[in-house]
Amino acid sequence: MILEGKRLVITGVITKDSIAFHAASRALDEGASVVLTSFGRARRMTERAAARLPAEVDVLELDVNRVEDLDALTASLRDRWGGVDGVLHAIAFAPEDALGGRFMTAPAESAGAAFQTSAFSMKALAAAVAPLMSSGSSIVGLDFDASVAWPIYDWMGVAKAALESVARYLARDLGPSGIRVNLVSAGPLGTVAARGIPGFDSLASLWLQQAPLGWDVEDPGPVADTICFLLSDLSRAISGEIVHVDGGFHAIGAPAQP
Numbered sequence: 001m002i003l004e005g006k007r008l009v010i011t012g013v014i015t016k017d018s019i020a021f022h023a024a025s026r027a028l029d030e031g032a033s034v035v036l037t038s039f040g041r042a043r044r045m046t047e048r049a050a051a052r053l054p055a056e057v058d059v060l061e062l063d064v065n066r067v068e069d070l071d072a073l074t075a076s077l078r079d080r081w082g083g084v085d086g087v088l089h090a091i092a093f094a095p096e097d098a099l100g101g102r103f104m105t106a107p108a109e110s111a112g113a114a115f116q117t118s119a120f121s122m123k124a125l126a127a128a129v130a131p132l133m134s135s136g137s138s139i140v141g142l143d144f145d146a147s148v149a150w151p152i153y154d155w156m157g158v159a160k161a162a163l164e165s166v167a168r169y170l171a172r173d174l175g176p177s178g179i180r181v182n183l184v185s186a187g188p189l190g191t192v193a194a195r196g197i198p199g200f201d202s203l204a205s206l207w208l209q210q211a212p213l214g215w216d217v218e219d220p221g222p223v224a225d226t227i228c229f230l231l232s233d234l235s236r237a238i239s240g241e242i243v244h245v246d247g248g249f250h251a252i253g254a255p256a257q258p
Ligand SMILES: NC(=O)c1ccc[n+]([C@@H]2O[C@H](COP(=O)([O-])OP(=O)(O)OC[C@H]3O[C@@H](n4cnc5c(N)ncnc54)[C@H](O)[C@@H]3O)[C@@H](O)[C@H]2O)c1
Pocket: 011, 012, 013, 014, 015, 017, 018, 019, 020, 038, 039, 042, 062, 063, 064, 065, 089, 090, 091, 092, 093, 117, 142, 143, 144, 185, 186, 187, 188, 189, 190, 191, 192, 193, 194
């Protein structure tokens, strides 16, 4: 079992479709101890999803934008385990007026909100857990390829470009403590966050034409498996990396049969 004995903090479970739910499920199967985080009104949904995991897990309060919650998370994890071996950042949010083809009209506040919750938050979370991590620990985040511009993704795309950079700076600053920081760039998956983007289905349909391995929008399993690999010692010399789990889509410029 590749995660035997690992103490993992997994953010971002809101339903059983969440990528983080599948990551938590695989991690438990691979021998990890897991706590989830959630916040406010979403918490009851997270607890309902958690009940469907293969083992009992606790849900800790964390609005990643609240310093008080981050401080309480550090204290709670210290009491519970004394240390942490891995963290999954699976958090993203952009206001409605910053998505869905409204790039040119979105106000600065909405672009800023997308940046804070979807990119800066990875630094905030890392800073809260790094003091509890020893050499060999791992932080993983979730990306949507930000090397190009997409239809409808708008300021979330810009926030993902920032997240890619944040992950590299974290790899720089935490590497000397032996902490790895990597992203998984996932193909489109039918979660609450994704379906909230107007036009998601037409973006997702591009994968059916262009991914050389094909792509199942309803199967987060391949992404969850790669998250577990990056949380495990098997990835011990990998940091500052973006692993594309997208059926090979990113490597292909146009559909083979247009
Ligand atoms: N679904 C996709 O197509 C896809 C593709 C590539 C990357 N991703 C990324 O995967 C990650 C997880 O998203 P998902 O698709 O599983 O959707 P999801 O809706 O299941 O998860 C998003 C999570 O973000 C959490 N969140 C939002 N604001 C927060 C805050 N202030 N504090 C703490 N948590 C907060 C929500 O509670 C929710 O649990 C996101 O970073 C997303 O951008 C998704």
